[in-house]
Amino acid sequence: DADVTQTPRNRITKTGKRIMLECSQTKGHDRMYWYRQDPGLGLRLIYYSFDVKDINKGEISDGYSVSRQAQAKFSLSLESAIPNQTALYFCATSDPDPNQPQHFGDGTRLSIL
Amino acid sequence: GQQLNQSPQSMFIQEGEDVSMNCTSSSIFNTWLWYKQDPGEGPVLLIALYKAGELTSNGRLTAQFGITRKDSFLNISASIPSDVGIYFCAGQIANSKLTFGKGITLSVRP
Numbered sequence: 200d201a202d203v204t205q206t207p208r209n210r211i212t213k214t215g216k217r218i219m220l221e222c223s224q225t226k227g228h229d230r231m232y233w234y235r236q237d238p239g240l241g242l243r244l245i246y247y248s249f250d251v252k253d254i255n256k257g258e259i260s261d262g263y264s265v266s267r268q269a270q271a272k273f274s275l276s277l278e279s280a281i282p283n284q285t286a287l288y289f290c291a292t293s294d295p296d297p298n299q300p301q302h303f304g305d306g307t308r309l310s311i312l
Numbered sequence: 313g314q315q316l317n318q319s320p321q322s323m324f325i326q327e328g329e330d331v332s333m334n335c336t337s338s339s340i341f342n343t344w345l346w347y348k349q350d351p352g353e354g355p356v357l358l359i360a361l362y363k364a365g366e367l368t369s370n371g372r373l374t375a376q377f378g379i380t381r382k383d384s385f386l387n388i389s390a391s392i393p394s395d396v397g398i399y400f401c402a403g404q405i406a407n408s409k410l411t412f413g414k415g416i417t418l419s420v421r422p
Binding site for chain 2: 203232234239240241242243244247257291298300301302303304305306
C-alpha cells in the first residue's frame with residue numbers, strides 16, 4: 200500500500216464546479232503539502248500545513264483552499280474551477296526533522312473544460 | 313523569492329553515456345535534494361545532501377552539495393533506458409518548506 204494516497208487519480212470536470220482532491224498518509228508525518236505541476240514550470244507550492252492546527256499559503260494559493268481534517272488527511276478544494284487550473288496535483292508529507300525529505304503521492308490529473 | 317535554476321529543460325543522451333545536471337541559486341540553502349519523476353508517478357527522492365562540499369553516491373548516481381551552498385550537481389553514469397524521467401533539484405533552508413527547480417526531462421536513446 201502507498202504511504203501517501205491521493206484520490207481521485209484522474210478527474211475531468213467543467214468550469215465553475217467545486218472540486219475536492221483528497222490526500223491521506225500512513226507515515227505519521229506532521230507536515231503535509233499540496234503542489235501543482237505544469238509542463239516546464241516544475242512543482243509550485245499551493246498550501247502547506249505543519250500540523251493539524253496550522254495552515255499556510257504557498258506561492259500560488261489564489262483560487263484554492265485546504266482543510267487539515269486530521270494528522271493523516273489534507274484536502275485541497277477548488278471552489279469554482281477554471282480551465283487554467285488544469286494541471287497535475289501532488290500531495291506530499293514530511294517529518295519536522297530537516298534531515299527527512301518530503302514523500303510524494305502519485306498525483307491527481309485534473310482537467311477543467 | 314528563492315528560485316532554483318535548472319537548464320536545459322530537456323536533455324537527450326545515448327544509452328551508456330554519462331550525464332551531468334546542475335542546479336544553481338542566488339540564495340544559500342542548508343539542504344539540497346534530487347528527485348526523479350517517472351511518467352504517471354510522483355517524484356521520488358534520489359539523493360539528499362546536508363553539508364556544503366558533501367559528495368554522495370547512490371548506485372550510478374552521484375551528487376554534490378556546492379561549497380558556496382548555492383549550487384548542486386547530479387551525475388548519472390552509464391545511463392540506461394529506465395533513467396528517463398524528469399529530474400528535479402530542491403533546496404531547503406533550516407526547517408522551512410522546499411523550493412523546487414523546474415526540472416530537466418532526460419531522454420535516453422537505446
